Amino acid sequence: xxxxxxxxxxxxxxxxxxxxxxxxxxxxxxxxxxxxxxxxxxxxxxxxxxxxxxxxxxxxxxxxxxxxxxxx
Numbered sequence: 001x002x003x004x005x006x007x008x009x010x011x012x013x014x015x016x017x018x019x020x021x022x023x024x025x026x027x028x029x030x031x032x033x034x035x036x037x038x039x040x041x042x043x044x045x046x047x048x049x050x051x052x053x054x055x056x057x058x059x060x061x062x063x064x065x066x067x068x069x070x071x072x
Contacts, residue, residue: 006050014049014060016042022066026051028059035065 003013014026022029022040026049033043042062049060 009052011050011052011057014051014056016045016048016060016062018042018044022062022064026056026059027062027064029064030061031063032068033063033065034068037065037067040064040066 006012016027018041020042022042027042028049030046035041035043041064043065044063046061046063050057
């Protein structure tokens with residue numbers, strides 16, 4: 001019922017998935033893990049976020065996968 005209530009006020013859930021491109025406008029990076037990937041990708045979703053229209057109420061908390069190894 002709570003989700004239905006939020007829907008009445010145009011509040012939607014931000015539900016990132018593993019492998020999505022990290023977007024600091026809607027994601028909050030709480031940690032980074034080293035992985036052989038190009039760019040920064042969502043590795044784990046800790047908590048979903050919420051938005052209303054184009055405004056973010058709470059960003060989704062995620063752990064980001066990125067290649068932290070320096071190339072020689």
